[in-house]
Amino acid sequence: MSALLEVRHLRVAFETRRGPLVAVDDISLQIGEGEILGMVGESGAGKSVTGTAILGLLEPPARITAGEILLEGSRIDNLAPEAMRRLRGKRIGAIFQDPLTALDPLFTIGQQLVETILTHDAVGARAARDRALKLLGEVGIPAPEKRLDQYPHQLSGGMRQRVVIALALCAEPRLVIADEPTTALDVSTQAQIIELLKRLARTRGTAVLLITHDMGVIAETADRVAVLYAGRIAEIGPVREIVHAPLHPYTTGLMGAIPKLGALRSRLAQIDGAMPRLDAIPPGCAFHPRCTQRLAQCDREIPRAVAVDGREVACWLHGESSRG
Amino acid sequence: MAAFVLRRLVQAALVMAAVGLIAFALFRFVGDPVVFMLGQDATPAERAAMSAQLGLDQPFHVQYGRFVARAVQGDFGLSLRQLRPVSTLFAERLPATLELSLAAALFAVAVGIPMGVYTALKPRSWLSQAFLVVSLIGVSLPTFLIGILLILVFAVQLGWLPSFGRGDVVMLGGWSTGLLTVSGLKALILPSITLGLFQMTLIMRLTRSEMLEVLRADHIRFARARGLPDRLVHFRHALRNTLVPVITVAGLQLGSIVAFAIITETVFQWPGMGLLFIQSVMFADVPVMGAYLCLIALLFVIINLVVDLLYYAVDPRLRLDGAAAH
Numbered sequence: 052m053s054a055l056l057e058v059r060h061l062r063v064a065f066e067t068r069r070g071p072l073v074a075v076d077d078i079s080l081q082i083g084e085g086e087i088l089g090m091v092g093e094s095g096a097g098k099s100v101t102g103t104a105i106l107g108l109l110e111p112p113a114r115i116t117a118g119e120i121l122l123e124g125s126r127i128d129n130l131a132p133e134a135m136r137r138l139r140g141k142r143i144g145a146i147f148q149d150p151l152t153a154l155d156p157l158f159t160i161g162q163q164l165v166e167t168i169l170t171h172d173a174v175g176a177r178a179a180r181d182r183a184l185k186l187l188g189e190v191g192i193p194a195p196e197k198r199l200d201q202y203p204h205q206l207s208g209g210m211r212q213r214v215v216i217a218l219a220l221c222a223e224p225r226l227v228i229a230d231e232p233t234t235a236l237d238v239s240t241q242a243q244i245i246e247l248l249k250r251l252a253r254t255r256g257t258a259v260l261l262i263t264h265d266m267g268v269i270a271e272t273a274d275r276v277a278v279l280y281a282g283r284i285a286e287i288g289p290v291r292e293i294v295h296a297p298l299h300p301y302t303t304g305l306m307g308a309i310p311k312l313g314a315l316r317s318r319l320a321q322i323d324g325a326m327p328r329l330d331a332i333p334p335g336c337a338f339h340p341r342c343t344q345r346l347a348q349c350d351r352e353i354p355r356a357v358a359v360d361g362r363e364v365a366c367w368l369h370g371e372s373s374r375g
Numbered sequence: 376m377a378a379f380v381l382r383r384l385v386q387a388a389l390v391m392a393a394v395g396l397i398a399f400a401l402f403r404f405v406g407d408p409v410v411f412m413l414g415q416d417a418t419p420a421e422r423a424a425m426s427a428q429l430g431l432d433q434p435f436h437v438q439y440g441r442f443v444a445r446a447v448q449g450d451f452g453l454s455l456r457q458l459r460p461v462s463t464l465f466a467e468r469l470p471a472t473l474e475l476s477l478a479a480a481l482f483a484v485a486v487g488i489p490m491g492v493y494t495a496l497k498p499r500s501w502l503s504q505a506f507l508v509v510s511l512i513g514v515s516l517p518t519f520l521i522g523i524l525l526i527l528v529f530a531v532q533l534g535w536l537p538s539f540g541r542g543d544v545v546m547l548g549g550w551s552t553g554l555l556t557v558s559g560l561k562a563l564i565l566p567s568i569t570l571g572l573f574q575m576t577l578i579m580r581l582t583r584s585e586m587l588e589v590l591r592a593d594h595i596r597f598a599r600a601r602g603l604p605d606r607l608v609h610f611r612h613a614l615r616n617t618l619v620p621v622i623t624v625a626g627l628q629l630g631s632i633v634a635f636a637i638i639t640e641t642v643f644q645w646p647g648m649g650l651l652f653i654q655s656v657m658f659a660d661v662p663v664m665g666a667y668l669c670l671i672a673l674l675f676v677i678i679n680l681v682v683d684l685l686y687y688a689v690d691p692r693l694r695l696d697g698a699a700a701h
Contacts, residue, residue, distance in 0.1 A: 106600055140602025147600070152593035155612050156692060157619075166611075167601045202691040218601055 054081035054121075055258045056105070056226055061118035063100050063109065065329070072329040074100045074113065076282040079356070082226065085256040087249070089273030089290060091266055091305070093326050097282040098262045102228045104128070105260070106145055107135040122226070141171045144219030144257075148231035150211035154203040160187070160214050161199035164221060171222035186217040191247060209240035216247065223255070230262045245272050266305055270294050278302050281327055281337035283353075288362020298364045301338045336367065344368060383683065387676040394672040395446065398665045399439050412455060429455075442665070451666035456658045461666045464651060470550045471541055472640070472647030476633045478563050479571030483632075484625055487575040491582025492617075495590065496609060506579065513576035518635065522569040522642035529565060537562045539644040570639040574628045581624055585617045592616070619690055626682035630675040 061078045064071035075097040082088045090098050103109050105120055107127065120128040122142060127135065139145070147153040155163060164183035168174065174182070180199070187195035190213040203211055212232065219227050229248065233241040249272055252259050261273055269276050269290060277287040278299065286299040297303045304322035324341040327333060333340055339349040346367045356363040409417075409425045417425075426432045430441065445452065451461035490510075494503040513521075530538035542558030544551040553559025589595060590613055598608045637649035644650065648667060655663035 108596065108599060136599075136602055136604065138602070139600055145597070145600035147593060147597050149593060153597040155594045155598065155616070157615050157690065158612070159691075166603065166607060170601070170603055170607070204692045215597070218597075221601070 055084050055086075055123060056082040056260070057119075057121040058101070058105070059119045059121070061101065061104060061120065062116045063097070063104050063113060064116045066112040066114065069330070071116070073116075073332070074282050074329055075104065077118070078279075078282075078284055079118075080277055080284070080287060082258045082260060084225070085252055085258055086275065087252050087259045087261055087273045089269035089276040090260060090262045090279060091264065091269050091276060092279030093264060095281075095326060095329070096279040098264075098279055099230055101279075102145075102230050102260060102262050106139060106143060106228060107132075108139075137171075140167060140219075140224065141222045142224050142226065144222075144224040144227040146212075146215055146219045146227060146229040146232045149235045150208055150215050151203075151235065153215050154211060154218075156203055159200050159202055160206070164199075164214075164218060167218055167221040182221075183217075186220060187214070190214070190217045190220070190251075191243075192217075208236055209243060212236060212240075212244055213247065216244075216251070220251070220255075220257075224257065226258045226260070228260045228262070231264070232261070233268055234263065234265070241268070248272060266294075278305065281332050282329075283337060284356065284363070284365060285338065286362065286364045286366075287356075288360075288364075292360070292362060298359060298362070298369055299338075299366045300342050300344050300368070304341075336365075380680075380684075383680050387680065390676055391669070391672060392443075395443055395665075395669055396439065398668040399442050400435075446666070446669060451669075452662040454655070454660055454663050456655065456660045456663075461662050464663065465648065465666065465670070466549060467551070468646065468648045468651050470552060471645060472633060472636050472649060474553060475563065475566055475570060475639070475645060475647060476629065476636055478567035479569075479632050479636075479639075480574070480625070480629050482567055482571040483574035483578055483628070487578030487625075488582050488618075488621065490575075491579040491621075492586055492609075492614060494579070494583045495586035498587075510576035510579050513572045514580075518569060518573065518638045519642050521572055522566070522639055525565045525569055526642075536565050538565075541646055566639050566643040566645055569642065570632060570636060574625075574632060577628065578621065578625055582617060582621050585620050586613060589613045589616045619686070622685055623682050626678055626685065627675075630671075630678045633674055634671050 058078060058080050061075055062073060063075035064073045074095075078097070078101060080088065090101065092098050100109070100113065103113075104115055105127075107130070109115065115128055118128070119126055122138075127138060130138065154160075161180065161183055164186065165176065165179045168179040168182055169176070172179075183199060184195050187198055192198050192210060192213050198206065198210075198214075203214070206214065212235075216232075219229075232248065233244050236244060245268060248259060248261070251257055261269065263269060273290045275288060276290045276293050278285045278293070278301065280301050285301045286293060286297065293302060294306060297306055301322070307321070322341055327337060327340075333350065335348070335350040335352055336342070336354050339345050342349065349367055352367075354365045354367045356365045357369060359369050409422050409429070409431065413421055413425060423432070430438060433441075442452075449462050451465075453459065454461050454464055457464065490506050494506050497503050526538045529536045537558070540562060541553045542560070542562035543556040544553045544559055545555045546552075547555075553563060595608060595613055598612050603612075636645075636647060637652055639645065640647045640649035641653055648670070651663065652667045654660075655667070
């Protein structure tokens with residue numbers, strides 16, 4: 052299976068007066084047709100920056116300093132701004148975190164849908180409106196005719212996120228980047244939006260890069276998951292295996308922090324310390340100061356990703372054994 | 376909506392009553408108009424007779440009551456200087472001031488907003504830097520100095536434009552307009568630039584900062600993520616969001632343009648209300664001064680009301696009609 056999206060050794064840095072701060076360091080991943088790849092990590096782990104880089108929306112001082120991004124086999128990270136603009140929305144859709152602020156408050160839902168459709172496809176105003184209606188129906192908005200002429204403030208948060216999803220799907224992109232699509236919503240609405248994303252990926256064959264800090268969302272939604280720590284991928288592989296048998300000590304710690312019903316522990320396990328700031332990433336494995344299974348070489352050499360049981364993990368615990 | 380307008384009207388009436396009282400009370404201390412009218416050599420008997428004739432010998436509250444009762448009917452009495460009704464004087468002078476103010480406001484908005492948008496979209500271009508420097512000059516130079524400098528360059532040295540007056544005017548009904556003659560239009564240029572320059576720089580700087588703010592908003596990022604071309608992102612989404620606060624300020628500035636026309640009208644000898652007011656102050660022409668103050672207050676009250684209503688037109692979130700959030 053050829054990958055729909057392939058990211059190769061991506062590095063994104065923020066140029067500052069005191070030198071570059073590397074926010075994304077040597078990230079490689081692939082997403083296949085119709086696949087949902089979860090990307091999980093703490094705030095500042097580089098999840099959103101990766102998503103923004105794929106969309107070509109990085110703004111100075113941030114820029115791609117190394118690596119390649121390929122969509123359907125051709126590079127998109129070096130496209131001219133206008134070519135990249137045409138590609139956005141058309142071949143890569145985006146869903147943003149906060150539906151309350153992602154929609155322009157001064158334009159109706161219909162106006163925003165129609166302008167997006169007309170931007171990407173040469174159809175008449177009538178046809179665009181019809182497609183907007185169909186899209187609203189598809190993302191589960193009741194009485195779409197009525198909603199079309201309403202303003203964002205007249206809709207609830209969940210409804211607005213559905214509108215944002217409809218906007219991302221206007222031109223039927225093959226890939227959607229969903230950056231924390233459920234974080235700003237209450238729990239019951241979260242479940243609905245997750246169901247919607249799964250259904251759309253299944254029925255339309257749309258691939259989704261699902262960025263979230265919520266391992267629970269990933270476990271319910273994603274096919275595969277990439278665990279990010281301090282701008283690097285700690286572990287990437289099928290979600291079921293990573294949830295049930297994490298290999299990287301950081302992933303193990305993350306799983307311990309998910310509350311489980313019926314568990315006997317009265318306190319959740321937590322990882323001591325905090326993720327390092329971008330200007331103070333420790334040498335070697337970035338996780339070693341917090342790691343409970345630290346080895347001698349951990350603070351000297353950055354572990355490379357190695358294949359273990361159908362997944363990849365960047366940790367000396369597993370690197371030695373598989374290479375040895 | 377109706378309740379909103381009604382509430383605003385009641386507030387407006389209260390404001391007007393207060394301004395009327397202040398105006399009336401303050402001008403009692405400006406000076407004794409009787410002295411001005413009869414000269415230094417009048418006898419006390421002549422002065423007493425004049426005071427009685429003008430109603431100035433009555434107690435304060437009686438005078439104020441009369442003032443308000445007549446003012447609401449548009450009657451502000453006779454000008455003490457010209458012995459003609461104040462309302463007639465105003466009717467003659469009002470068109471000149473309004474035409475000047477509107478031309479100045481138009482100049483301020485039509486130049487200020489595009490300049491503000493440009494400096495926000497291209498913050499690093501040399502033209503933006505030039506605009507910002509010009510705006511700094513516009514903000515810091517006093518109006519009369521700008522007027523005098525403009526006269527020096529365009530009227531005295533280049534001889535392109537007249538340095539004073541309105542040029543030829545045409546009567547349209549009771550309205551004297553200078554907009555229909557070449558000399559009238561030429562005479563309008565320098566005073567309206569002088570009057571509007573400060574507001575123009577203000578609007579430009581406000582537009583710029585609001586636009587920079589809006590361009591960082593989530594919905595603008597999302598509009599880009601939807602693949603919308605810059606043209607739509609900038610001029611449809613960003614500009615419209617920028618205009619909400621700019622409209623308020625621009626609208627409120629219209630009031631101060633009319634009020635501050637006094638200086639410009641004096642510099643250019645523009646036959647408007649401001650010039651009339653200055654001449655009245657020198658003569659302690661109390662009825663004219665009181666009426667002028669009330670008129671300016673009324674103008675501000677009306678403009679505030681209109682600006683609030685404009686908000687409704689631009690920002691759908693404020694429309695509290697039946698289709699409220701649910």
